[in-house]
Amino acid sequence: MKASWEKIEKNQGILTVEVEAERVAVALDKAFKKVSGKVSIPGFRKGKVPRSLFEARYGVESLYQDALDILLPDVYVEAIEETKIEPVDRPEIDVQEMAKGQALKFTAKVTVKPEVELGEYKGIEVEEKTSDVTAEEVEAELKRMQERHAELVVAEEGEEAKNGDIAIIDFEGFVDGVAFEGGKAEKHSLELGSNSFIPGFEEQVVGMKKNEEKDINVTFPEEYHSEDLKGKAAVFKVLLHDIKRKNLPELDDEFAKDVSEFDTLDEYKADIEKNLKQQKEEANKRDRENAIVAKVAENATVDIPEIMVDNEVDNMFKDFANRLQQQGMNMELYTQFTGQTEDVLKGQMRTDAERRVRSNLVLEAVAKAEGIEAGEEDLEGELSRMAEMYQRSVEEIRSIFTANGMIDSIKTDLAIRKTIDFLVENSKTAA
Numbered sequence: 001m002k003a004s005w006e007k008i009e010k011n012q013g014i015l016t017v018e019v020e021a022e023r024v025a026v027a028l029d030k031a032f033k034k035v036s037g038k039v040s041i042p043g044f045r046k047g048k049v050p051r052s053l054f055e056a057r058y059g060v061e062s063l064y065q066d067a068l069d070i071l072l073p074d075v076y077v078e079a080i081e082e083t084k085i086e087p088v089d090r091p092e093i094d095v096q097e098m099a100k101g102q103a104l105k106f107t108a109k110v111t112v113k114p115e116v117e118l119g120e121y122k123g124i125e126v127e128e129k130t131s132d133v134t135a136e137e138v139e140a141e142l143k144r145m146q147e148r149h150a151e152l153v154v155a156e157e158g159e160e161a162k163n164g165d166i167a168i169i170d171f172e173g174f175v176d177g178v179a180f181e182g183g184k185a186e187k188h189s190l191e192l193g194s195n196s197f198i199p200g201f202e203e204q205v206v207g208m209k210k211n212e213e214k215d216i217n218v219t220f221p222e223e224y225h226s227e228d229l230k231g232k233a234a235v236f237k238v239l240l241h242d243i244k245r246k247n248l249p250e251l252d253d254e255f256a257k258d259v260s261e262f263d264t265l266d267e268y269k270a271d272i273e274k275n276l277k278q279q280k281e282e283a284n285k286r287d288r289e290n291a292i293v294a295k296v297a298e299n300a301t302v303d304i305p306e307i308m309v310d311n312e313v314d315n316m317f318k319d320f321a322n323r324l325q326q327q328g329m330n331m332e333l334y335t336q337f338t339g340q341t342e343d344v345l346k347g348q349m350r351t352d353a354e355r356r357v358r359s360n361l362v363l364e365a366v367a368k369a370e371g372i373e374a375g376e377e378d379l380e381g382e383l384s385r386m387a388e389m390y391q392r393s394v395e396e397i398r399s400i401f402t403a404n405g406m407i408d409s410i411k412t413d414l415a416i417r418k419t420i421d422f423l424v425e426n427s428k429t430a431a
Helices: 021-036 051-058 060-083 135-148 201-205 253-259 265-299 306-326 331-338 342-370 376-390 394-403 407-425
Strands: 002-009 012-019 092-097 104-111 151-154 166-175 178-191 213-219 233-247
Touching: 002 060, 012 060, 021 051, 021 060, 051 060, 060 104, 135 265, 178 233, 201 213, 201 233, 253 265, 265 342, 265 407, 306 331, 306 342, 331 342, 342 407, 376 394, 376 407, 394 407
Parallel strands: none
Antiparallel strands: 002 012, 012 104, 092 104, 151 233, 166 178, 166 233, 213 233
16 A cells, blocks of 8 residues: 655645555455345345356446445555544545556545644743632631531511522513513522522512512523523512521531531631642642643644534533533533523633643644653553552553553543643743
């Protein structure tokens, strides 16, 4: 087999391939065996039709497509390896010559991974964020834990709903006197003051009493997700069934014993401070890495093919759908509740997708420029970490990823991780 590559524009080029006649003949033989079992010719059982008779009746050309289906996948991969190109999309195949006893000649229009022109990537300056924890932050976390462990009690008859209460309501929304889709619910629990409803709604529930009915007037925001409702005035007919109020526990040593492994509130607060500091340190580390990678990517020049962004959007959308499923919801329900279509969601993901693709391309270029690779020792360490996480043996984990063809993917991810570490090590803290 012979293969050559010619770049024609930006990230596209023509792969020209010639496959020897002997290999074409083998593919034609396999194609004949595949179709002969389906052909009926009087005087012959299926699968027993002579090749010469088949070709005389149907023509050898009838075998070409099956032969190409057998031949092209392997040949295309070999041609890619020979020319050392990195396709990012399916090729557009154009068969130039194919005949019995002759070589196969075809071209493939291929979109390849773009070249990256690196800018400055060493000595990147980023600000250092403090990991100090304030007394106010500790108290806020303590308050959050107090809220989490609060007991809900039903408000007494005649009491008015106030911010912080849980209002159990029926509601139905109308625009121009017509009920709209998704605007109705029964026995809905709404925490007043949470700002989880349309602006102005919760404020008008405040002051209502049990079994009271009320018309609540609101205006949907101009940026509301539903085209039919954005900017529209609406009336919600509301019935307040019950008011549930949080009975907060006292913040004392007994509370500490109930919610933690500590005997005193002071010990518990010290542990909260330690955990908050650790969380800040981890968050600041991620923020520093992201800021450095963003600047390195910004300094580089790269023309990204749209198909790479499209593919990343598809991957992000699949991940999002999987997360919804883990939470007991599917995409159909989500789009109904939010009023957002799949196309809208994918459009919202596009900017992040482009940023991810750009960052990965630039990190790969830095790794190549600096000779950063993930070796067997790195791979062994990662497999050991996974084995411990999933409580399996290293050999079992390696076998699973090898069977799924993911070992190289793990190595690529590890090389990217090492490249980010390299950039951080070679960065500076802004004055």
